[in-house]
Amino acid sequence: MNQAVNSVPGEPDDLVRALVAAGVGDERLLEAVRTTPRAGFVPADQRAAAYRDVPVAIGQGQVTTQPSLSAMMIEGLGLDGSEHVLEVGTGLGFQTALLARLAADVVSIEMRPDIARRARVNLARHGVRNVELRVGDGSGGVPDRAPYDAVLVSAAFPEVPAPLVAQVRPGGRLVQPIGPGGDELVVCFERSASGLARLRVVASACFVRLQGRYGFSSGEFPS
Template identity: 75%
Template sequence: MRSRDSARTPDDLVQALRAAGIGDERLLQAVRTTPREQFVPSNRAAAAYDDVPVPIGYEQVTTQPSLSAMMIESLGLDGDEHVLEVGTGLGFQTALLARLTADVVSIEMWPDIAAQARRNLAGQDIRNVELRIGDGSGGVPDLAPYDAILVSAAFPEVPVPLIEQLRIGGRLVQPIGPGGDEEVISFRRTSSGLVTVRLLTAARFVRLRGRYGFP
């Protein structure tokens, strides 16, 4: 992990991601060209290029950049995908996905956070994102099926609606656990359901709330 003294630019963050094992050059270029200081609260801007999570209100935090990058990399994106993101936050991960895919549908439960994310994305002229406010545990069925789904909150299993909204052969990544002690797992959908591709890492995430998540 880099200190605040050494990680002040996007290139510094890219170096931290390389050190964490991220090798997808398209993803690293997306990180390099997406100014994270525009996607964190202004009072946290000094930490924007440290590989650390940042509090954003409502007991929510951004995903640590190296962890976010690991989850994105596991989706095996090639640029043509229609992607669902559950948990927009302030939009940095959304922006990375938007630069790497055809389009992104992102759903956030907190209206104030979603409004700021919308402003942040507009400020970077990112236009291939459909941002919804609502219960992410149920996905966004009217825009399904998705080629890939990234879930940025924890639940002991993948919610059934998310499985149903993922096309056959599509990838899904989600932290599996009670909230605060998870295994981040990459899955692939087959005709008979989800199969585990691999365990990415242990991590701590906030809980996935909603009808198909925690109360």
């Protein structure tokens, strides 16, 4: 496996340079990207693109978040290493691994069991131990592990679902794409005593829709 990863065109430093060019300045985050091999978190047939600043297809109609956008969203959380973090949308685990490097621990929830299974394998292979991975409806968060110091949502909805608002600790931050799916503003919020206060727009982007009871659909999801 290490030999296959090392043979991938490009290097982590190529990705770091792309993040810096996009405006990412958090040195801890840049070092996490440099030392977390993205090639180990993408399908084998997509490894040629692992160190390019592009999303890659991961199956079931899903793609990874573009690395520079993911980094800008993580940077918006303002992590210092002490946080208890919720991630909605695990994908194949690269963003999860970055969050795990930058926070005390991460609870990540993924609605697709097969994708979650692959993420577990990837995280274990790379020695990421401070992640609890759940399969279920991320639009409702993971209330039994709340409150969270930071929440990162990797899918779009016109507003932040009420359960996610309730699970952010006062003073904590939440970053989510706000919009209909396919044309969003990624917004950073801070939790106050009265709810979420909008801090700033992180970027414009195109995300898949947030599905679930508190999202765009109300189908059955595994617990």
